[in-house]
Amino acid sequence: MAKPMTRNDEQPTEHTSRDKIKAIASDLVTMRGYHAVTFREIAEAIKTTRANLHYHFGTKDKLIEEVLADYVSVTTEFYRSTFTAPQISLREKMRRVREFLKARYHRFNPEGLTSHPWSLAARLRSDWEALSPQMKETMREFTSENDISVRIGIGLAINSGELREDAPQEDVALLLLNNILYAANVTRDTQSFDRLTALWEATLDAVQGAYGAQDVDRFDKPPTKTRGKSATQKGSREKDAKP
Secondary structure: OOOOOOOOOOOOOHHHHHHHHHHHHHHHHHHHOOOOOOHHHHHHHHOOOHHHHHHHHOOHHHHHHHHHHHHHHHHHHHHHHHHOOOOOOHHHHHHHHHHHHHHHHHHHOOOOOOOOOOOHHHHHHHOHHHOOHHHHHHHHHHHHHHHHHHHHHHHHHHHOOOEOOOOOHHHHHHHHHHHHHOHHHHHHHHOOHHHHHHHHHHHHHHHHHHHEOOOHHHHOOOOOOOOOOOHHHHHHHHHHHOO
16 A cells, blocks of 8 residues: 655755645545544654644645645546547547556555555545535536546547447446546455456447447457358358359
């Protein structure tokens, strides 16, 4: 499991001090949850005083509000740039998102077969009632912005011919967005990122099978190789060979 950062330099600048406090707070909340983390624990991890934390952020709520805002900003921008990118298939976009999340998973689960929490957003959802109004609003905006990005990606897939025009955008968006939003729940329950990968591939296969173009290469998935000759092909060739 990932360990929170610690401070080595004696007198960090105000900017680096705030950044380190937020980095440690983010790790601790991700690992232990909002309820369990205190200013004292954060201060001890960074080898500073609670007074210093109060000086920079005032309250625990204000600190976590900034931590969450930073997390949402980075994640939302990645999703937006990925799903709105032209000339990239929907499957490839989902693969890139999966690799982005996989890096976070392995940071907290380096052995790859554990179920330690790794998503700050997922962790805070489980502590929903304890969150401040600002944190709840940030979480709602996070979901909304990601929904928009996924819908844009689906629209591009339809416009490019990757998905048929009759593909139900609402349903496909719901499937893909939930794959993303609840990724941490899947790894928690299965203790493996491989199971999440299998779920995503199965979802994309279902979407492709129902609404995809005939050319499977558009989904960046190589066609299944034919093993041997079919009975029809074999019989046809034998017939042609007869005088």
